[in-house]
Amino acid sequence: MASEAGVLELGQRLGFRSRVCQVTGLRVDWAAERLITVNAVTAVVFLLVGGVMALFVSMTRWPAVGLLSGNPELFYRFLTAHGMNMLVYWIIFFEVAGLYFGGAVPLNARLVTPWLAWLGYALMLAGALLGNATVLSGRADVMWDAYVPLETPPAFFLSYIIFAAGALVACYVFFATVIVAKVEGRYRGSLPLVTYGFATAAIIAVVTLLGGVFTFVPAFFWSLGLMHEDPEAYRLTIWLLGHGTQQINLAAMVSVWYLVAYLAVGAQPVSEKLSRLAFVLYILFINLGSVHHLLVDPGLSRSFKYWNTSYAMYAAVLGSMIHAFSIPAAVEVAQRAKGYTRGLFEWLRKAPWGNPAFAGAALSLLGFGFIGGTTGVAFGHGPTSILHHNTIAIPGHFHATVVLGTTLAFMGVTYYVLPLVCRRKVVGWRLAQVQPYIFALGVALLAVALMNAGAQFGVPRRVVSIAYQGAPFPVHFPAAAYRALNLAGVGAVLALVGGALYIGIAVSTLIWGERIPAGAGPVMEQQAEEPTGAEARLHIPGTVVLVSVFLLFFIGVLVANMGSLLYLWPVH
Amino acid sequence: MALRVPEVVWWKPLHLVERTWLLVSAGFLLLLSASMVVWHAYLPVDNPGTSYKVAPEQFRAAAQAFIAQYRVGSEHGVAVVRPPEGGVAYLMASRFQWTPILKLKKGKTYHIYASSLDVNHGLSLLGVFQGEFSMNFQVVPGYINVLTVTPASTGEFEIICNQYCGLAHHLMSGRLIVTE
Numbered sequence: 001m002a003s004e005a006g007v008l009e010l011g012q013r014l015g016f017r018s019r020v021c022q023v024t025g026l027r028v029d030w031a032a033e034r035l036i037t038v039n040a041v042t043a044v045v046f047l048l049v050g051g052v053m054a055l056f057v058s059m060t061r062w063p064a065v066g067l068l069s070g071n072p073e074l075f076y077r078f079l080t081a082h083g084m085n086m087l088v089y090w091i092i093f094f095e096v097a098g099l100y101f102g103g104a105v106p107l108n109a110r111l112v113t114p115w116l117a118w119l120g121y122a123l124m125l126a127g128a129l130l131g132n133a134t135v136l137s138g139r140a141d142v143m144w145d146a147y148v149p150l151e152t153p154p155a156f157f158l159s160y161i162i163f164a165a166g167a168l169v170a171c172y173v174f175f176a177t178v179i180v181a182k183v184e185g186r187y188r189g190s191l192p193l194v195t196y197g198f199a200t201a202a203i204i205a206v207v208t209l210l211g212g213v214f215t216f217v218p219a220f221f222w223s224l225g226l227m228h229e230d231p232e233a234y235r236l237t238i239w240l241l242g243h244g245t246q247q248i249n250l251a252a253m254v255s256v257w258y259l260v261a262y263l264a265v266g267a268q269p270v271s272e273k274l275s276r277l278a279f280v281l282y283i284l285f286i287n288l289g290s291v292h293h294l295l296v297d298p299g300l301s302r303s304f305k306y307w308n309t310s311y312a313m314y315a316a317v318l319g320s321m322i323h324a325f326s327i328p329a330a331v332e333v334a335q336r337a338k339g340y341t342r343g344l345f346e347w348l349r350k351a352p353w354g355n356p357a358f359a360g361a362a363l364s365l366l367g368f369g370f371i372g373g374t375t376g377v378a379f380g381h382g383p384t385s386i387l388h389h390n391t392i393a394i395p396g397h398f399h400a401t402v403v404l405g406t407t408l409a410f411m412g413v414t415y416y417v418l419p420l421v422c423r424r425k426v427v428g429w430r431l432a433q434v435q436p437y438i439f440a441l442g443v444a445l446l447a448v449a450l451m452n453a454g455a456q457f458g459v460p461r462r463v464v465s466i467a468y469q470g471a472p473f474p475v476h477f478p479a480a481a482y483r484a485l486n487l488a489g490v491g492a493v494l495a496l497v498g499g500a501l502y503i504g505i506a507v508s509t510l511i512w513g514e515r516i517p518a519g520a521g522p523v524m525e526q527q528a529e530e531p532t533g534a535e536a537r538l539h540i541p542g543t544v545v546l547v548s549v550f551l552l553f554f555i556g557v558l559v560a561n562m563g564s565l566l567y568l569w570p571v572h
Numbered sequence: 573m574a575l576r577v578p579e580v581v582w583w584k585p586l587h588l589v590e591r592t593w594l595l596v597s598a599g600f601l602l603l604l605s606a607s608m609v610v611w612h613a614y615l616p617v618d619n620p621g622t623s624y625k626v627a628p629e630q631f632r633a634a635a636q637a638f639i640a641q642y643r644v645g646s647e648h649g650v651a652v653v654r655p656p657e658g659g660v661a662y663l664m665a666s667r668f669q670w671t672p673i674l675k676l677k678k679g680k681t682y683h684i685y686a687s688s689l690d691v692n693h694g695l696s697l698l699g700v701f702q703g704e705f706s707m708n709f710q711v712v713p714g715y716i717n718v719l720t721v722t723p724a725s726t727g728e729f730e731i732i733c734n735q736y737c738g739l740a741h742h743l744m745s746g747r748l749i750v751t752e
């Protein structure tokens with residue numbers, strides 16, 4: 001084992017300051033390490049802001065509590081801030097941390113042009129601060145998507161433009177890092193899968209952020225009164241952006257699944273070819289499939305709607321179906337090689353469920369797959385949008401994707417980032433061990449209950465209350481709709497507790513966590529085993545059962561959704 | 573290895589299980605695509621596919637002429653209108669009301685012209701089947717969303733707005749009446 005001085009010297013000879021990770025044997029560039037840490041910490045700060053907003057929003061929509069029901073203005077303000085801080089700032093700052101990790105660390109490379117990375121960071125931070133200031137000061141109670149022609153100040157659109165510019169700079173630094181690593185001969189052959197996955201995310205990000213330019217620059221000039229903006233054109237472009245960003249989240253989340261599966265049980269992709277094909281499908285098709293947000297809109301022809309949401313979108317879904325298979329398969333192969341071979345599922349029972357990183361990633365995979373993914377396909381299928389459009393089933397669905405899926409995966413991988421990148425021993429390990437379970441249970445309950453309230457009873461999203469007190473015509477939702485919302489409230493409490501635990505653990509670790517000296521031994525309870533060699537014969541009966549159950553469940557969700565359409569009045 | 577550079581030749585034939593899953597998934601998704609065509613051809617519920625561009629002022633004038641012609645009463649100051657069977661009915665969204673109250677006949681087909689005078693709104697017709705299930709459409713200023721609908725049950729149906737449209741968005745409600 002090299003001494004710290006030796007490592008330093010080696011790094012200097014290679015032309016950048018770095019250290020060697022004791023667990024993975026990879027070289028960590030110091031500039032990359034600091035940028036990863038700063039971006040991730042900033043992400044967590046925005047998660048906290050968004051979480052406080054979530055507290056107010058969810059406790060208002062819990063009819064038995066109705067926290068802000070007397071103050072609709074504040075509710076809409078906080079809901080706007082919740083969407084922006086969570087969906088945009090928390091997720092994207094964390095993804096930038098992921099890009100710098102995936103671009104530099106697995107390649108033994110240095111982060112190219114750190115000063116540009118800091119510039120990108122400054123721009124993103126400035127955009128996020130301007131966005132929060134504009135919204136929280138009460139000048140833009142317009143929701144994160146601010147559909148033109150809702151009165152919106154220029155500063156609101158400007159904040160997105162600045163933020164997007166910063167994110168584009170981060171993507172540039174990532175690509176430059178990967179290319180320079182190749183030129184400098186830091187790695188040979190193909191990119192490691194995790195880097196490949198993050199490259200997918202970055203490519204989609206560039207396309208998407210350019211979509212952002214087409215959305216927010218005209219909207220900015222419109223809000224200054226300098227330009228006409230067509231409301232439907234705005235909706236089309238913002239969903240090119242809004243849906244595209246979800247695919248960045250998807251690609252980043254899947255990369256994290258592969259990463260954690262490797263670190264926690266030594267799993268390696270069974271077939272690099274298949275996994276890479278799945279990422280390529282994301283790149284090629286995902287941005288084409290964004291019209292499922294506009295299925296019941298005017299201004300678009302029916303054939304365009306169908307072409308877009310069927311052929312284009314399903315090619316991307318195929319990518320997810322592949323990952324849904326290949327990740328459990330990789331874990332099963334690795335576990336069986338360790339001797340957990342009894343029955344169909346010993347490998348799964350004996351997986352490191354007490355390792356919060358593994359638990360987070362596994363629950364993320366299950367939750368995203370079974371709840372988020374299936375309902376996403378179902379809601380975007382054919383005319384089912386008529387049943388769900390703008391109902392609270394939609395927030396139900398995407399809390400199962402971007403919260404139960406992406407957010408939980410990011411929380412899980414944090415339990416590796418803290419010891420391996422920040423070199424701090426996780427504070428409150430016992431709490432960390434239960435954190436993913438509490439959060440997953442809460443969000444799953446929230447998501448399913450909201451989907452029930454929206455799909456069955458048409459409970460609307462983005463309203464301060466469903467009592468309609470003072471409305472010209474009274475509106476009565478059935479008692480069962482209130483029951484569903486109350487259940488969602490309980491789920492929200494659990495999710496908030498899980499989220500607060502996560503933030504508490506991460507922040508305490510950074511402040512009080514015991515420093516792990518370079519050259520220290522194992523830092524996690526479960527260590528990655530030496531990777532196993534690929535087997536000639538693939539023996540994965542457990543995975544086959546799992547994916548078969550998944551497929552049946554998927555078909556069930558689709559049939560239930562399409563079946564509900566038969567209750568509706570004939571319409572076209 | 574997810575975190576390491578893969579072996580030089582990773583382009584290897586897929587295992588049998590992998591190939592099977594790939595084919596099953598692809599087949600399933602192809603069926604799903606095909607089912608859209610089936611929906612469109614044989615089932616009565618489909619996404620709206622007809623729309624017209626219109627200036628909000630022009631739409632307001634047309635809607636008001638329609639209301640004047642077919643008005644049969646009023647409720648809470650909102651006109652109740654009985655459009656001709658099989659004909660066009662205007663539904664106007666503005667902050668924060670739905671105008672007029674349409675009075676339709678069960679089993680007859682109407683072309684509802686829905687548009688907005690100001691910002692985006694969400695037309696949400698509640699409880700279309702025994703008090704459950706809603707039907708939802710986007711209402712965009714500058715566009716007429718043509719909804720060709722055939723009411724299948726009778727009663728007074730609640731309409732709400734489910735696209736955030738301003739600080740009184742949660743008070744935007746209306747009615748649709750269906751008689752035998």
Ligand code: HEM
Nearest residue numbers: 054058083086087143144395403407461462463492495499
């Ligand atoms: C920690 C627990 C969380 C709770 C309890 C929660 C609760 C809610 C609820 C109840 C709504 C619906 C409000 C409405 O439409 O009236 C909502 C909206 C939303 N949430 Fe969350 N949420 C949480 C975390 C997150 C996270 C982590 C993200 C993103 C990564 C997120 C993204 C969103 C978005 C984008 C909306 C839509 C805002 C809008 O309609 O403009 N939430 N949340």
Ligand SMILES: [Cu+2]
Nearest residue numbers: 693733737744
């Ligand atoms: Cu409205």
Ligand SMILES: [Cu+2]
Nearest residue numbers: 733735737741
């Ligand atoms: Cu509204």
